[in-house]
Amino acid sequence: xxxxxxxxxxxxxxxxxxxxxxxxxxxxxxxxxxxxxxxxxxxxxxxxxxxxxxxxxxxxxxxxxxxxxxxxxxxxxxxxxxxxxxxxxxxxxxxxxxxxxxxxxxxxxxxxxxxxxxxxxxxxxxxxxxxxxxxxxxxxxxxxxxxxxxxxxxxxxxxxxxxxxxxxxxxxxxxxxxxxxxxxxxxxxxxxxxxxxxxxxxxxxxxxxxxxxxxxxxxxxxxxxxxxxxxxxxxxxxxxxxxxxxxxxxxxxxxxxxx
Amino acid sequence: xxxxxxxxxxxxxxxxxxxxxxxxxxxxxxxxxxxxxxxxxxxxxxxxxxxxxxxxxxxxxxxxxxxxxxxxxxxxxxxxxxxxxxxxxxxxxxxxxxxxxxxxxxxxxxxxxxxxxxxxxxxxxxxxxxxxxxxxxxxxxxxxxxxxxxxxxxxxxxxxxxxxxxxxxxxxxxxxxxxxxxxxxxxxxxxxxxxxxxxxxxxxxxxxxxxxxxxxxxxxxxxxxxxxxxxxxxxxxxxxxxxxxxxxxxxxxxxxxxxxxxxxxxxxxxxxxxxxxxxxxxxxxxxxxxxxxxxxxxxxxxxxxxxxxxxxxxxxxxxxxx
Numbered sequence: 001x002x003x004x005x006x007x008x009x010x011x012x013x014x015x016x017x018x019x020x021x022x023x024x025x026x027x028x029x030x031x032x033x034x035x036x037x038x039x040x041x042x043x044x045x046x047x048x049x050x051x052x053x054x055x056x057x058x059x060x061x062x063x064x065x066x067x068x069x070x071x072x073x074x075x076x077x078x079x080x081x082x083x084x085x086x087x088x089x090x091x092x093x094x095x096x097x098x099x100x101x102x103x104x105x106x107x108x109x110x111x112x113x114x115x116x117x118x119x120x121x122x123x124x125x126x127x128x129x130x131x132x133x134x135x136x137x138x139x140x141x142x143x144x145x146x147x148x149x150x151x152x153x154x155x156x157x158x159x160x161x162x163x164x165x166x167x168x169x170x171x172x173x174x175x176x177x178x179x180x181x182x183x184x185x186x187x188x189x190x191x192x193x194x195x196x197x198x199x200x201x202x203x204x205x206x207x208x209x210x211x212x213x214x215x216x217x218x219x220x221x222x223x224x225x226x227x228x229x230x231x232x233x234x235x236x237x238x239x240x241x242x243x244x245x246x247x248x249x250x251x252x253x254x255x256x257x258x259x
Numbered sequence: 260x261x262x263x264x265x266x267x268x269x270x271x272x273x274x275x276x277x278x279x280x281x282x283x284x285x286x287x288x289x290x291x292x293x294x295x296x297x298x299x300x301x302x303x304x305x306x307x308x309x310x311x312x313x314x315x316x317x318x319x320x321x322x323x324x325x326x327x328x329x330x331x332x333x334x335x336x337x338x339x340x341x342x343x344x345x346x347x348x349x350x351x352x353x354x355x356x357x358x359x360x361x362x363x364x365x366x367x368x369x370x371x372x373x374x375x376x377x378x379x380x381x382x383x384x385x386x387x388x389x390x391x392x393x394x395x396x397x398x399x400x401x402x403x404x405x406x407x408x409x410x411x412x413x414x415x416x417x418x419x420x421x422x423x424x425x426x427x428x429x430x431x432x433x434x435x436x437x438x439x440x441x442x443x444x445x446x447x448x449x450x451x452x453x454x455x456x457x458x459x460x461x462x463x464x465x466x467x468x469x470x471x472x473x474x475x476x477x478x479x480x481x482x483x484x485x486x487x488x489x490x491x492x493x494x495x496x497x498x499x500x501x502x503x504x505x506x507x508x509x510x511x512x513x514x515x516x517x518x519x520x521x522x523x524x525x526x527x528x529x530x531x532x533x534x535x536x537x538x539x540x541x542x543x544x545x546x547x548x549x550x551x552x553x554x555x556x557x558x559x560x561x562x563x564x565x566x567x568x569x570x571x572x573x574x575x576x577x578x579x580x581x
Binding site: 106116 | 354442
C-alpha cells in the first residue's frame with residue numbers, strides 16, 4: 001500500500017468506528033483456497049476475533065485479483081480496503097483496537113521478530129510444498145487453484161503462478177533445497193516457537209497479540225489440511241505445547257460460532 | 260590432520276574485511292567460532308568454486324554457497340559460536356535473523372543496487388574497478404539485474420519503479436528494523452551475554468556495509484549513526500575481530516586521498532593507456548587505408564625510396580643544431 005494512501009487510510013480510520021458490515025474476502029473455501037492462503041486468512045480472522053471486531057467472511061473466486069496488493073486476504077471496512085495482516089494490524093490500531101499496547105519495547109521487538117520468523121520460514125515452506133513439490137502441485141495445487149476457470153485459461157494461470165513462486169524460491173535461496181531440508185526448516189521454526197511459548201498460555205503472558213493470531217493461523221491450517229503427505233503436520237505434532245496452544249485459541253475464539 | 264576448509268570471499272574495502280553482506284556474515288561467524296579457514300579474498304566470482312561468492316570448499320571437496328549452510332557446516336565441525344546459548348536464546352536468534360532478512364535486506368539491495376546515484380558512483384564503480392578486464396564490462400550490470408529481480412520477487416510486486424514511494428517504504432521498514440535491533444541490544448556488548456553468537460554475525464554483516472560505505476545518498480547510514488549502541492557494536496566487532504582490515508584502511512586513506520582525482524586509482528593504468536593508444540592508432544591507420552589516403556602501393560614505394568632522404572635530412576638538422 002502506498003504511503004499517501006496509508007496516511008489517508010489511518011486518518012479516515014480514526015474518524016469512523018468499526019462498522020457492523022465489515023467483510024473479509026478470500027478464495028472459495030471448498031474448492032479453491034490453498035494451504036498458504038487459508039493460513040494467512042485464518043490468521044487475520046483470529047486477529048479480528050481477538051480484538052472483538054465482527055467480520056463476515058466472503059468467498060470469491062477472484063479474490064486474489066480483487067486484493068489491492070494481490071495477496072490474500074483483504075478486508076473491506078466502510079469504504080476502505082486493506083490487505084494482509086501487517087497493514088490490517090496498523091489499520092485497527094488507528095481505529096483504537098490494539099493487542100500489543102501492553103508490551104514494552106524489547107517485547108515488541110521480539111514480537112515483530114517472531115512474526116517475521118513465521119513469515120520467513122512457515123509461509124515460505126508452505127509455498128514451497130504447494131508449488132515446488134511436483135506431487136503436491138500436480139495433485140492438489142494446480143487443480144484447486146485453477147478450478148473456477150475454463151480449460152485453456154486454467155492451465156495458463158496455474159502454470160504462471162507456479163512459475164512465479166518457483167522464481168521467488170530461487171530468489172530467497174530456497175531453490176536448491178529438497179523436501180527433506182524444507183521439513184527440517186519447519187521443525188527448526190516450530191522448535192523456536194515452542195521454546196518461546198514455553199508453558200505460557202500466550203506468547204506474551206496472559207494476553208493474546210497479533211503474533212498469537214499469526215502462529216495460530218499457520219499451525220492450525222497445517223494441522224487440519226490434508227496434503228499428499230502428512231509429514232508437515234507430523235513435524236508440528238511433536239511439539240505438545242504448540243498443539244495445546246492451537247486448541248486453546250480455537251476453543252476461546254472460534255468454538256461458539258463454528259458449532 | 261585434514262587440510263582446512265577453504266573460504267572464498269569478496270575483497271574488502273572501506274575498512275571492512277569484505278564488501279558483501281553474505282561474505283561478512285560468514286567471515287564474522289568464522290572469527291567468532293575460531294574456525295581455521297584458508298581464506299581467499301578475490302574479486303572474480305568466476306574463479307570461486309561455486310560460481311558465486313562467498314563459497315566454502317570443504318576438505319571433502321563439497322562446495323557450499325549459502326551463508327546459513329556454511330554456518331551449519333562449521334557448527335558440525337565443532338566450531339560453534341552458539342554453544343552457550345539457551346534454547347530460548349537460540350529461538351530469538353532465529354527470529355531476529357528472519358526479521359533482518361524480511362525488513363532490512365530489501366532496503367540494502369535498494370540502497371546499493373537500485374538508488375541511481377549510489378549504484379553509479381559507488382557500487383558499479385567499485386565492482387568495475389576490482390573485477391579483472393573483460394568481466395568488469397558486463398558482470399556489474401548482470402549483478403544489478405539479479406538483485407533487482409530478487410527485490411521484485413521479495414516484495415511480490417509486478418513492477419518495480421525506483422521512485423520516492425518505494426524508497427520511503429523500504430527505508431521505513433529498514434529504520435523500524437534498526438530500531439528494534441537497537442532496543443533488543445540495549446546497552447550490552449553483544450546480543451547474548453559476553454561472547455558473540457551467530458545473530459551478532461548476521462547483524463554485523465547487514466549493518467557494517469551501511470555504516471562504512473561512502474554513499475552519496477546515505478539516509479540509512481544517518482539513521483544507523485543516530486542509534487549509538489548499534490554503530491558502536493559494529494565498530495567494536497571490527498576492532499576486536501578484524502583489527503588488520505581496520506588498520507589497513509586507516510593507513511591507506513591518507514595515502515590515497517591526496518591523489519584526489521576520481522580516475523587516478525585505476526588498476527593497471529599503464530597497460531590500459533597502452534592498449535587504448537594502440538586501439539586509436541589501429542583505427543586511424545585503417546581509416547587512412549580504407550579511404551585511400553594511403554595506399555599500400557604508395558607505402559611500398561616510399562619505403563624503398565624515402566628512408567635515405569629522411570636520414571639525410573635528420574642528420575643535417577642535427578648537424579645544424581650542433
